[in-house]
Amino acid sequence: MSEPDILVLGSGMAALGASHELAQHGLRARLFDKNAYPGGHTATFVHDTGFVFDDGPHISFTKSERLQTLFAENVGGAFETLDAYVNNYYRGTWVKHPAQVNLHNLPPELKLQCVLDFLDASKVPEQERPENYLDWLIAAFGETFAREFPAVYGTKYHTVPPEKMSTVWMGPRLYRPSVEEVLRGAMFEETPDVHYVSHFRYPTTGGFMSYLTPFLEKCDLTLDHKVVAIDPVGKIVSFANGRTEPYDRLISSIPLPTLIPMIDGAPEAVREAAAQLACTTCVTVNIGLPRNDVSRATWSYVYDEDIVFTRLNFPHNMSPGTCPPGCGSIQAECYFSPKYKPLDMPAEALIQPVIDDLVRIGLLQKDEKILHTDARVIPYANVIFDLDRETALPVVHDYLDSLGIIYVGRFGEWGYHWTDEAFISGEEGAKRALGLAG
Numbered sequence: 167m168s169e170p171d172i173l174v175l176g177s178g179m180a181a182l183g184a185s186h187e188l189a190q191h192g193l194r195a196r197l198f199d200k201n202a203y204p205g206g207h208t209a210t211f212v213h214d215t216g217f218v219f220d221d222g223p224h225i226s227f228t229k230s231e232r233l234q235t236l237f238a239e240n241v242g243g244a245f246e247t248l249d250a251y252v253n254n255y256y257r258g259t260w261v262k263h264p265a266q267v268n269l270h271n272l273p274p275e276l277k278l279q280c281v282l283d284f285l286d287a288s289k290v291p292e293q294e295r296p297e298n299y300l301d302w303l304i305a306a307f308g309e310t311f312a313r314e315f316p317a318v319y320g321t322k323y324h325t326v327p328p329e330k331m332s333t334v335w336m337g338p339r340l341y342r343p344s345v346e347e348v349l350r351g352a353m354f355e356e357t358p359d360v361h362y363v364s365h366f367r368y369p370t371t372g373g374f375m376s377y378l379t380p381f382l383e384k385c386d387l388t389l390d391h392k393v394v395a396i397d398p399v400g401k402i403v404s405f406a407n408g409r410t411e412p413y414d415r416l417i418s419s420i421p422l423p424t425l426i427p428m429i430d431g432a433p434e435a436v437r438e439a440a441a442q443l444a445c446t447t448c449v450t451v452n453i454g455l456p457r458n459d460v461s462r463a464t465w466s467y468v469y470d471e472d473i474v475f476t477r478l479n480f481p482h483n484m485s486p487g488t489c490p491p492g493c494g495s496i497q498a499e500c501y502f503s504p505k506y507k508p509l510d511m512p513a514e515a516l517i518q519p520v521i522d523d524l525v526r527i528g529l530l531q532k533d534e535k536i537l538h539t540d541a542r543v544i545p546y547a548n549v550i551f552d553l554d555r556e557t558a559l560p561v562v563h564d565y566l567d568s569l570g571i572i573y574v575g576r577f578g579e580w581g582y583h584w585t586d587e588a589f590i591s592g593e594e595g596a597k598r599a600l601g602l603a604g
Contacts, residue, residue, distance in 0.1 A: 169192075169193055170414040170415050170599065170600070171196075171412065171413055171414040171415070172188060172193065172195060172196070172413065172414065172415045172416075172417060172596070172599050172600075173196055173198070173403060173411060173413035173415070173416050173417070174195050174196065174197045174198070174385075174417045174418075174419075175197075175198055175199075175393060175403070175416070175417065175418040175419060175420050176197070176198075176199055176206055176418070176419035176420060176575070177197050177199040177201075177204040177205060177206055177382075177387055177389075178205060178206020178207050178208050178209075178419060178575065178588070179206070179207070179208050179378070179575065179585050179588035179589045179592065180419040180574040180575025180576070180578065180583075180588045180589065180591050180592035180595070181197055181199075181206065181417070181419045181574070181575070181592055182197075182378050182381040182382075182385075182589070182592065183574070183588065183589035183590060183591065183592025183593045183595075183596070184417050184574060184592035184593065184595050184596040184599075185197060185381055185384065185385040185592075185596075186236075186381055186384070186589075186592075186593065186596075187592070187593040187594075187596035187597060188385075188596050188599075188600075189384045189385070191600060194384065194385060194386060195384075195385040195386070195596075196385070196386050196388075196411070197385050197386065197387045197388065198387075198388050198391045198393070198403070198405070198411070199387065199388070199389050199390075199391065200390070200391060200392035200393065201389060201390070202389055202390050203389065204375075204378075204382055204387060204389065205221070205375045205378060206419070207221055207222065207544065207546070207547075207576070208220070208221065208224055208374055208375060208378060208585060209221045209375055210372065210373030210374055210375035210376070211373075211542075212372075212373070213454075213538060213540065215454055215490075215537055215538040216454075216489065216490035216493070217452070217454040217481075217488065217489055217490070217493070217495055217537070217538045218372070218373045218481065218487070218488040218489070219373070219450070219452040219481060219488070219495070219497055219540075220373050220374045220375070220481070220497075221450070221542065221544060222448060222450055222497075222499065222544055222547065223465060223477075223479040223497065223499075224374040224585055225366040225367070225368055225374070225484065225585075226366060226367045226368065226374075226377065226585060226586065227250075227364075227365070227366040227367070227584075228584075228585075228586035230586060230590075233586050233589065233590075234367070237367070237377045238367075239380075240376070240377050240378070240379070240380045240381070241369045241370070241372075241376050241377060244369065244370040244371065245367045245368060245369050245370055246367065246368050246369075246370055246484065246485045247365060247366075247367055248365060248366060248367075248368065248464065248483075248484065249359075249364065249365050250364065250365060250366060250464045250465075251462055251463050251464050252463060252464060252465055252466070252467070253463050253466050253467075254315075254466065254467045254468070254469060255466060255467070255468045255469065255470065255473075255527050256272070256314075256315070256469045256470070257469070257470060259271050259272065262357065263467065264340075264341045264343075264360065265311075265315050266284075266307055266311060266315070266341065266343055266348065266351070267341070267343045267347045267348060267350070267351040267357055267360060268351045268357055269281070269348070269351050269352040270351060270352060270353070270354060270355045270357075271355075276310070276314070277352055279310040280307075280308065280310045280311040280314070280352075281348060281349065281352050282308075282310075283307075283308025283309045283310045283311060284307055284308040284311060284345070284348050285308075285345065286308060287304065287305060287306065287307065287308040287309075288345055290305065292305065296333060298328065298329050298330065298331060298332065298333070298553070299320065299328040299329070299331035299332065299333055299336075299551075300312070300317060300327070300328035300329040300331075301329075302333045302336075303316050303317055303328060303340075306340070306342050314469075315469060316328070316340065318469050318471060319467055319468075319469050319476070321471075322468075322469075322471065322476040322501060323446075323476050323477070323501055323548075324446065324501075324503075324548070324550050324551075325446055325501055325502060325503040325505075325506045325507040325550065326444070326503070326505075326506045326550055326552055330552050330553055331550070331551050331552055331553070332551050332552070332553055332555065332556055334551060334556070335549070335551040335581070335582045341360050343360070347360070368484040368485050369485065369487075370485050370487050371485070371487040372487070373481075373488065374585075390407075391405045391406075391407065391409065392405060392406040392407075393405060393406075393420065393428055394406050394428060395428055395429075395430060396416070396425075396428050396429045396430065396571075397430050398429060398430065398431070398569040398570075398571065399430075399431075400412075401413050401414065401416070403416070415570070415572065415599040416570075416571050416572065417572045417574060417592075417595045417596065417599055418571060418572065418573055418574070418578055419573075419574050419575040419577065419578050419592070420577070420578070421445065421546045421577035421578075422440050422443055422559075422562050422573070422577065422578065422580055423440045423441060423443050423445075425440075425566075425573075425578075426440035426562060426565075427440070429569070429571075432565070433565070435561065436561055436562060436565045439557075439558040439559075439561035439562050440558070440562050442554040442555075442557075442558040443549075443554070443555060443558055443559065443562070443580055444503060444504075444505040444506065444549075444550035444552050444554065444555070445503065445504075445546050445547065445548060445549050445550055445577070446501050446502065446503045446547040446548045446550060447501070447502045447503055447504065447509050447543065447544065447545055447546075447547060448499050448500065448501055448502075448543075448544040448547035448548075449499075449500045449501075449502070449509065449513045449516050449541055449542070449543055449544075450497055450498065450499055450500075450541065450542050450544065451475070451497070451498040451500065451513075451516055451517050451520040451539070451540075451541045452495065452496075452497050452498075452538065452539065452540050452541070452542070453495065453496045453497075453498070453520070453521070453524070453536060453538065453539055454489065454493060454494075454495050454536070454537040454538030454539075455493060455494045455495065455496070455530075455534075455535075455536060455537060456492070456493055456535055456537055457492070457493070457494055458482050458486075458489070458492060458493060458494035459494065460480060460482075460494045460495075460496060460529055460530075461478075461480055461483070461496075461529060462483070463478075463480060463483070464479065464480065464483055464484065465477060465478060465479040465480070466478045466479075468527070473523045473526070473527070474498075474500055474516060474519045474520055474523050475498035475499055475500050475520055475523060476499050476500065476501050477498075477499045478496055478497065478498055478499070478529075479496075479497050479499075480494065480495065480496060480497075481495045481497060482494045482495050490537075493537065495538075496524065496529065498520045498524070500516050500520070501547070503550060505550070505552075506550070509543070513541035513542060513543045514541050516541055517539050517540075517541050521536070521539075546577055548582070549576065549577070549580055549581060549582060551582070555580070559580050562580075572595045572598050572599055573595070574588075574591045574592045574594070574595035575588045575591050575592060576588050578591070578595075579591055
């Protein structure tokens with residue numbers, strides 16, 4: 167019996183996870199990507215100025231020893247192991263993360279009200295499943311902290327108010343402290359580290375994509391091929407340049423709202439459901455500086471609504487190989503979404519506002535020398551877990567299952583996948599394509 171002809175759409179973490187799994191079974195996968203570069207959401211860009219920026223912040227903090235070993239081998243053991251230091255900017259004050267157990271630096275009245283509300287909330291029996299994210303926040307942290315901190319940040323990050331979001335995405339992302347931890351953090355400046363990322367790995371050179379480059383050697387990757395149509399009956403994929411490719415099994419990491427309209431004969435109800443699935447668009451503004459004392463943080467969360475960026479990361483603190491010697495770098499994330507907050511300007515128009523706000527929060531000096539700037543649009547950044555997702559996603563997935571189209575990764579499964587989870591999703595998709603999944 168001949169091996170099935172398996173076609174993989176995309177070349178990011180999930181697609182390469184699928185390719186890697188197929189290679190373990192002696193199959194050389196055929197991958198097609200619309201971009202002129204590989205890596206999808208985990209691509210890395212090396213600039214002539216000597217600065218290296220990933221397509222958004224990516225680190226490896228997987229607990230899987232198998233994946234730790236695999237990624238380490240892919241970079242020949244040349245990686246940095248770092249302790250994550252994370253902080254928050256709130257109205258002129260820097261607060262250690264997570265803020266709920268580090269209230270020490272807040273204004274006294276705000277700090278007192280946060281503590282009192284938390285004590286009140288801690289007396290209420292926990293609901294089995296709050297109706298929305300805002301209800302969960304208030305039940306977990308009390309009214310004041312919930313509305314001043316995670317509700318505000320969540321609106322900036324997800325572009326939708328928390329009362330319009332579900333709670334299925336959260337996992338370990340929001341730490342629920344004890345009364346003692348809240349009181350200790352309000353009284354003392356030094357507190358234990360309780361962030362869910364305690365330490366992580368990052369390639370010494372070449373950016374995050376270095377972890378994935380060896381996978382490319384074990385597959386046949388074709389770039390600059392944008393899918394425009396899928397015939398699920400004839401099992402043919404058509405590309406914008408006129409090329410067509412047959413398949414026996416199809417594995418797709420294409421975002422569902424883009425994938426469904428490509429499928430010949432997709433019912434209107436399924437198209438409407440796919441259109442309800444929301445995601446953020448991220449503009450990353452990248453800045454290179456002639457100094458490396460910008461911040462001690464690995465990344466920072468910014469709560470103020472009138473500051474253009476939501477999160478910052480500092481690539482030089484992940485590896486000095488991301489910058490020329492003695493230099494530093496900042497990557498700012500500015501969030502939009504087609505459904506709730508459309509991007510209505512060129513990405514480059516955000517460079518100066520980002521610089522101005524970096525001056526405002528004290529990370530840049532006014533008129534200081536800047537060696538590099540660029541801005542990139544990430545059309546699909548993060549899934550928005552709004553209330554529409556819970557009813558729309560099963561409709562889309564059931565339809566794809568009926569066609570035998572295997573969906574993988576963050577935007578195939580439409581979940582909050584970290585990089586290792588996306589890779590494993592791809593591996594599992596390949597097993598399904600081979601008939602090996604239970």
